[in-house]
Amino acid sequence: MITVFRVGNQNALDVSAAVKEYVNTKNAELPASVRVTAWDDEARILSGRIETIIRNAQQGLILVIIVLALFLKPKLAFWVSLGIPISFMGGFWLFAPLDLSINMLSLFTFILVLGIVVDDAIIVGENIALFKERGMDAADAAVKGATQVAKPVFFAVLTTMVTFSPMLAVEGEIGSIWRIFPLVVMSVLVWSLIESLTILPSHLAHSSDEEPKIPLLLTISNSWGYAQNRIISGLNYVKDQIYKPILVKAVYHPFSALSIAGGIFILTIGIMSSGILKFSFFPAVEDDLAIATIEYSSGTPIEVTREGFEKLEEAARILESQLIEEFPDQAVIKNRLSTIGYLPMLTKTSRGPGNLDALFVGSNMAEVALELAPSENRTISTEEIVRKWRSIMPEIPGAKELSFKSDLFSAGDPINIQLSSKYIDDLILAKDELKAQLVRFPGVFDVSDTYNIGKEELSIDLLPAAKNYGVSMMMVATQVRQAFYGLEVQTIQRGRNELKVIIQYPENERSAISDLENMMILTPTGSTIPVRQIARLEIGEGLASIERKNRKRSINVTADVDLTVTNGNEVIATVMGSIMPNILQRYNSVAYSLEGEQQEQGDNLRSLGKNFLLAMIVVYMLLAIPFKSYFQPLVVMSSIPFGITGAVLGHILLGLNLSVLSMMGIVALTGVVVNDSLVMVDFINRYRTEGNSISDAVLEAGPRRFRPIFLTSLTTFVGLIPLILEKSTQAKFMIPMAVSLSFGVLFATAITLLLVPVSYLTLEKYILKTEKK
Structure with missing residues (x-):
């Protein structure tokens, strides 16, 4: 088996194509009985993902343009939509200085900002159109409309960039991946801001409102205009007959409105804390590869391993027959790779920091890997295939571990608890008890530990009689080593070679335990005494490896979970709440810590929360600049908690678990939510400066900003619908x-x-009342 990797900046798709071309050429030269097969092509997965992202981006772009065309005049919708490719091209231009590449994550981020990128253009374009409707000259309307909203738009984009920034400093091994999202967003938003405040007003200033002269275009324009008028009339009806009356009631009954809003957010917190909405660190992403591995204790002869290996292979053959019978029109399994003594597929999928190939080599290991058809070409999931395989597999006597793997990406074992102690006996008893408790959990399987038994070893324990002769363990160990292993006493030069002179017992006197028992030990007084009179010899099992944490012996207990039944967080919560306290009470020398996925989850969420809090402080400071107030930024930021409510409801409606990626999305949406609130408050302030009372300004600004706020939110939503x-x-x-x-x-x-x-x-009424006092 030959594994091909790309080097440096080589393109993975080009490398894959070159390998396939070589395979085809070589097969043409080989006899019919010998074939070379391209196996586990990861470039195909990359290509499929890029195609998926591009397809979703195209669909999202079309939906955004349609929404804009339905609610804005055709030419205004066209110039606003033109900001999307301009911003994207500008963003690509900044990739090189920011050390970014065009990959799956960076392309996904473009989908993420597809609807966001037109928000500022909608606000600017809609304001310019308003001044043109009032009879102002196109050029003057462009200048007046753009300058009027320039300040809120600038700070809106700035706050959006700040709210994405927490992802730049997420800790953990996968934290470096998240930096791609904010860097791409910031690159695109910088150009979006430039385009909306310079290029867009210029286009609208020179854009004519004349109807097309070509009859066909005129017919299409009139038909579209008719449909558009109906939709806009419907939106105006919602604004005037539904939204405005509700706003009036809310304004005159503020306590009731605020209480309802507070109740909604408290309900959200209740849903998140009650366990109704489960949390899993990383969403399970299935691979097109199913791997089963079997492991015995270190030093197990390969003949013993082969017995379990053959059972694993037989189960794989039965599984393949069942799948052929169940899905006759689908080639579910493409290839099968069986190896003993080396685990190539597990080595490849586990490669990363601290994972070495040597960890998966040994006569005590075997692996069977199934390469499956691409997920889009089969109706059965990889997880279901593994579940069938597991059910077919019989018990294997003597096997230390039998595990199955089907996920493409993993941040570590869902359950990984590291126990440590100065006393190995306490450690072994504690890990056995913990394992016995874990297997009782529904949905928990592949419970194992890192306590690896090695080959047999002979231990020497001194008897009390040794002290009478002044013999120490060091003296016994040194003399035994010299007698059985040998002691180099001289080096003799023979021509160009050096000969080492080693003194040791003859081979016939160091081949049995009895030889060691009868060996004479030299005492400090010069006398000799047999080993059997001063020491006890015991044969036991040695260790394949010794792990330590803070100079204490450590053992990791790991397990996997079936996400359809439970998740790692629920199991860990129960373990930490009731199981570990009991274990620690019985073995007080034992300490424990969470490793694997739980550790990565903790690192990610702690750093994300800390950075998010810092970002909110920066957002507050930025909002205080245009408003020249310490209180109005709080009004703008009051809508942030309800963005979280919407995210939670979205996950419940679609049956998804919350994950770290969900939290990333929540962090990102705070900036978008702030944008609409910022522009709303800015317009309220503007109406107040014109001499309106607070109530009149609020009632005027709400309906005035209804359409742009509705439109910016709708474009963000529809841009992501294809991906969802x-x-x-x-x-x-x-x-x-x-x-x-x-x-x-x-x-x-x-x-x-x-x-x-x-x-x-x-807030403003409270401030005025306070000032009067």
Whole structure:
């Protein structure tokens, strides 16, 4: 088996194509009985993901343009939409200085900002169109409309960039991956801001409102205009007959409105803390590879390993027959690779920091790997295939571990508890008790530990009589080593070679335990005494490896979970709450820590939470600059919690677990949520400077900002719909982030249109009342 890797900046797709071309050429030269097969082509997965992302980006772009065309005049919609490719090309231009590459994650980020990138253009373009409708000259309307919203738009983009920044410093082994998201977003938003405040006003200033002269285009324009008028009329009806009356009631009953909003957020916290919505660190992404491995104790002869290996192979053959019978039209299993003494597929999929190939080599190991058809070409999932395989597999006497692997990416074992102690006996008893408790959990399987038994060893324990002769363990160990292993006493030069002179017992006097028992030990007084009179010899099992943590012996207990039944967090919560305290009480020398996925989860969430808090402080400071107030930024930021509510509801509606990617999406949506609130508060302030009362300004600004706020949120949502509805395996790990952003923005919009005006009114009235006192 030859494994091919790319080197440096080589393109993975080009390397894959070159290998396949070589395989085809070589097969043409070989006899019919010998074939070379390309196995486990990871470039195919990369290619499939890129195709999925590009397809979703195209669909999302079309939906965004359609939404803009339905709610804005055709030419305005065209110039606003033009900002998307301009911003994207500008973002690509910044890839080289930021050391970014075009890959799966960077392309996904472009989908993520597809709807966001037009937000500032919508605000600017819609404001310019308003001045043109009032009869102002196109050039003057462009200047007036752009400058009026320039400040809020600038700070809106700036706050969005700040809210993505926590991902730049996420800790943990996979933290470096997340930096791609904020860097791409910032690159695109910089150009989006430039385009919306310079290029877009210029286009609109020179754009003519004349109807097309070509009859066909005129007919299409009139038909579209008719449909558009109906839709806009419907939106105006919602604004005037539904939204405005509710806003009036909320403004005149602020306490009730704020209480309802607070109740909604408290309900959200209750849902998250009650366990109704489960949390898994990373969404399970299935591979097109199913791997089964068997492991015996270190030093096990390969003949013994072969017996279990043959059972594993037989189970794989039965599985293949069942799948052929169940899915006759689908070639579910493409290839099978069986190896003993080396685990090539597990080595490849486990490669990473601290994972060495040597960990998966030995006469006590065997592996059977099944290469499956791409997920889109079969109706059975990899997880279900593994479940069938596991059920077929019989018990293997003497096997230390039998495990199955089907996920493409893993941050570590879902359950990985490291026990440490100065006393190995306590450690062994504690790990056995913990394992016995873990196997009782429904959905927990492949429970194992890192306590590896090695070959047999002979231990020497001194008897009390040794002290009478002044003999120490060091003296016995040194003399035994010299007698049985030998002692180099001289080096003799013979021509160009050096000969080592080693003194040791003759071979016939060092081949049996009795030879050691009868060996004479020299005492400090010069007398000799047999080993059997001063020491006890015991044959026992040695260790293949010795692990330590802070100079203490350590053993890791690991397990996998069936996510359809439970998850690692639920199991760990129970273990830490009731099981580990009992174990620690019985073995007080033992300490424990969480490793694997739990450790990575803790590192990620702690750093993300800390950075998010810092980002919120920076956002507050940035908002205080344009408002020249310490209180109005709080009004703007009051809509953030309801973005979280929308994200939670989105996960519940789609049956998804919360994950670290969901949290990334929640962090990202805070900036988008702030944008609409910022512009709303800015317009309220503007109406107040024109001499309106606080209530009148609030009631005027709400309906005035209804359409742009609705439109910016709708474009963000529809831009992500194709990705959310994507069924391919390649999109699974991206969907939680898209759900958080899209549903969070959608729900927060409704709250923004009501809560922000009410919060503004309540706060400003309180400030005025305080000043009067």
